[in-house]
Amino acid sequence: MTDLSFFHAPRSVAVIGASDNPDKIGGRPIRYMSALGYAGALYPVNPSRPSIQGLPSHPSVEALPEVPEVAVIAVAGQAAVDAVATCARLGVRGCVVMSSGFGETPDPDGRRRQDEMLTTARRAGMRIVGPNTQGLASFGSGAVLGFSTMFTEEPPADGPVAVVSQSGAMCSVPYGMLRRRGIGVRYAHATGNDADVSAAELATTVVADPDVRLLLLYLEDIRSPAAVEELAEVAARRGVPVVALSGGRSVGGQRAAASHTGALANETRVVDAFFERLGIWRARNSTDLTAAVDLYLQAPLRPRRDGADRGLAIVSNSGAICVLAADAAADHDLRLAHFSPQTRERLDAVLPTFAATANPVDVTAALMTDSSLFGKVLPVISADPGVEACVIGIPVAGRGYDIASIVADVQAFAQDGTFPVAVAIAQPEVGAVFGEAGLAVFDDEATAVASLAQVTRHAEFAAAALGRPRLSARRPATSARTLDEADSLAALAGLGIPTVAATRCADAAEAVAAFDALGRVPVVLKGCSAAVTHKSDLGLVRLGLADADDVASTARELLGTLARNGFAGSVIVAPMVGAALEVMVGAHLDPVFGPVVVLGAGGTTVEMIPDVRVLLPPFGAAEARAAVASLRMAPLLGPVRGEDAADVDAWVDAAVRLGDEMTRAGSQVVSVDVNPMMLRRGAGGGAVAVDAVVLVEGGVEP
Template sequence: MSGLRFFHDPASVAIIGASSDPEKIGGRPIRYLAENGYAGAVYPVNPQRTEIQGLEAYPSLDALPTVPEVAIVAVSGANAVAQVVRCAELGVKGCVIMASGFGETGDEQGLAWQREMLDAAARTGMRIVGPNSQGLATFSTGAVLSFSTLFTEQQPEDGAVAVVSQSGALCSVPYGLLREAGIGVRYAHATGNDIDVTAAEFAAEVVADPEVRLLLLYLEDISDLDSLAEVARTALARGVPVVALKGGRSEAGQKAAASHTGALATEEGVVDAFLAKHGIWRARSTRDLVAAAELYLRPRTPQGERLAIVSNSGAICVLAADAAAEEGLALAELTDTTRAALEAALPAFASVENPIDVTAALLTDSSLFGKVLPVLGDDGGVDACVVGIPVAGRGYDVDRFADDVARFEATSGLPVVMAVPQSAIARVFRDRGIVVFADESEAVRALAQYLRHHALMAAARSRALAPRAADRRLAEARTALNESEGLEFLARIGVPAVEHVLVRSPAEARAAIDRLGGGRVVIKGCSSEATHKSELGLVRVGVQAEDAEQVVAEMIATLAREGLADEGVIVARLVKGVHEAMLGARFDPVFGPVVLLGAGGIHVEALPDVQLLLPPFSEQDALDAIGRLRLSAVLAGVRGAPPVDLGAWATAAVALGEAMLDPDLAVHELDVNPLMLLPLGGDVQPAVRAVDAVVVRSR
């Protein structure tokens, strides 16, 4: 903890615009500092008061007995700007600006005020949080520099979770949900407009705190990539899960693109790829942000995703199995030894297959959970357990059930979640430290997140997450290559391209076909001004040698009719793939190089089936991405079709990723559709061929 430490444990705090009313924005921070045991000096600043909430008040910053380390600015408009400027002049280290009406409105005056405050801070090195900030809260030191009402609704308690958010509401709501679940929160920071200190910068600071074991983030945009990457590096090194919820779009978002890749590699898709590469789990709702928090705080690391389900209800067994299938989690296949042990432990009419229904016999034999769970724990094919108790109460020995489950979790080392809808029964298990959800669907969904996230972190930990290098591509003009140049470029960077000949007249067509070894060919008009040629009539497939001259002549005429630059006509070998895939890349204005792979063909935008990767990545990363495609279900060969060479596709993707990282190649946008996938072990090697190419370079 270093660069921003003074915000977390300041020696002194001034509240500019301090109020005697502890429920007002200028009054709450004073109240919270007192209630949470802050030990530093507190200086209320208000020219209308001599005493505020039992503290001596001062008419101005200049009247303070010493320069405060941090100042809270709770006045608005031009007065806020003047106070921030004066803070900088006096040597205040940091300002938390709670006032709104600045850049978030889009108003030119608000933007000008922001620039004025930033300029003043830059002259002295003062750091600014906000404006439009709800404030910062560090409960370990009592430095609660915030006006959030949730701190009165849910009593603060220091803990192992940090919440950092650009939004005040999306800081308060997770805080409230965590405290409602009895989970302590160490940091609750709502940063606002982020004109200086960003949410990602604060996240990088707090995740280094040795007491933090879970970080929850809400980001309106992802612009401070360097800080966010530093969050990931520190979190992975410490084993701290990071869960992020993102809303909004950055100013540099998706723009019209010449290629399918540009259209499909949307900003949201790139965000997903960035977070996944860095081991950060992306939540889709506020509830998802906190749902697995208790699991994350368990002192263990899961090793797989195979579930065992146990319940005293057959219906819950079925529903939990359905929930597991929806989440893509496999049920563990129990060994013969395990099934034999279960047969010995359970009534004769109970099932010994997974899911395991211990039946209503639990009412008369309270030892059943204690007998069944250890057997599952000894089965090396079980990675986690779901235990459902939909009905219990009078006549059931719930305390024994809870003791047996807690003992099993402690001794087996396996993650355990419970589905218990009765709140009084659930409380018995929670009192033993067991993670309990209201139903089996919630339980399985949270468990799936927990298991998958740890796998994501393990994969990210195996990569070298180096800081990004500067790249000049955004500042330069674009130059589109024609298709012949694009295919040659692909071959140079290691993406196999179809063999072709560029001709300038119909008379050259027969010789070109002879060079290609004869047979039917593909003929295309070639112009850097036409990226999608099929709809212009510039593509003919399966042309015979005797028709080639006529088709070339037609292509030249079409180029002229459409007013396109005539850069020749491509005569290419006809390649028929088992499947049509797609490979592409673009240089994102925020994230840098992005590689896309997916299903190809004419419907790629109408029926998208794509995965995004941020280079550098490995062939295994590419294979894993291919495995997530819907197309992957048919790539191993179905209905007599041969399997395709996925390794060749992955190798081509890695080669493209490496090329995208080379600033001298200056690729801005690239699209290969289709990339023909050829049979595994066939005559053509490598068993992929790019038969169409759109390449745009920055020059």
């Protein structure tokens, strides 16, 4: 990956297809750079005009007094391809191709022209942003190599936030949201088709800037996980939080992403796991992308203090807001802090006797007559070791309140930097005063609590991500074959994963012999064929057989069903495994991310009502155990009505073993589906795979 910082502060810029009209696409870069004080040489290129917006115009790039470091290309079709070729031949370092009609369209000629452009640039070592890009904007240097209308609607101001997006709209939208809130934006980059320079690659250069403190990222696809891993590592070294929005989470969204950028979106659960692994927070929509920006800028991300019993403190001059904030905390699984006895004593000493000093703290309407109450309460809360975040709700203030004094007290509390502080204020004119003091202000307690939940969890993600190894380079083989169930179970046993004692039987007599060998305990009979992976669909599973004659007749019936459907096969006989929870664990090779492990609730409804978590190996037992704890079924795993807790360690061990196998050099396993795995209760109870499908690379045994 080359250094792309020359795009941010180029020594010289040529605008090919420059327009004298400052509102035209070819005119806006010149207008913006002239207005923002870009200090480099700016060369309009247009053979039809002697001057462009007061600057001398040049008939061609060859006619310029120097080779520009960067060229902005605002001509269409083949003319854009030819302009790229000229720039490459002359030694231009980078081109920003704003023109559309290339790889983002279904037209094969568009794809051909994009490939031609890319080949020409690569031969010369020139980098291309685009095509089909809104362009790049670096407000620290004034180098606006793009045409966004939003820069006119919301005037630029340099600041600590960077926005990098594949989509032009999803660059402009967060930029506009931030500027309307008075937050400065240092970079607003849109990369378009990502034919060469990807959004992740450009963002890596952006987060290396010491003046950037937060990155907002929009990706419509992830073609190179390694580029995003590099971005995350650079951001982590600098302590820059990354909040990412990835489009195409639904089937319809995937189709839209394909038509818009020429690339399919990635499956949402895998992307969730990928971002979490890297310490990146995944936003769900454009509002979510910017909602917590003020909190991120308030102080560096910090994982929760040492100890498990940490939580949210709530302070307000309204009992109702205290209740609603507590409800919002429950909605986001935020624990309320339990104040120490010393904290309670100190609060009792400074608050009126009728005030509530447990958490939430209601200072009551006495704040109107004593504006120092927050100044007395907040330092006490700051010193409590059980607090990891605080929301301050002020629903009513204004005339009669000493706003300046209250703001000063809250500001001192927040600037202490011990933990994030959000202020919920319903009155815009009052909230503006708090915002001007650098405080994170929200319209209501619900959004304030949601943002606090985000930054505290993001801190945990980021801390856990430090030092994690890169993802495996394994990808799906060109061909694979399915093992039948007997061979699948044997393959799992070879990996050290406990499996049910299944016996392959060619006929009814062998099935009865297997039944006898098991001591005539109740057994399961299944049709066994590599061609049938969903056996229950054909009625090839029979449970609880306890009689030799039933075993014999069922074996004949299952073999007959296989034959009638054109499948060669056998039957397997295995003992019933009861008194256990049905869970599942599986793994496969994702074409983009490589090895993926899935664990969750098992049984026949796993696809209809999925309760699963995705892990990207390599990972250890602690990560797998945390994934299990986050499942909706997690409460069922603990002691239930006198029964022992489930042996989660056995389940976790199976997941780790699968992850290790999927990343092992030389492994031929392509996919594993264990459902159900019977998870027993009690320490050492274990977990047993009773049904499995394994795929291996074509023609080779695992």
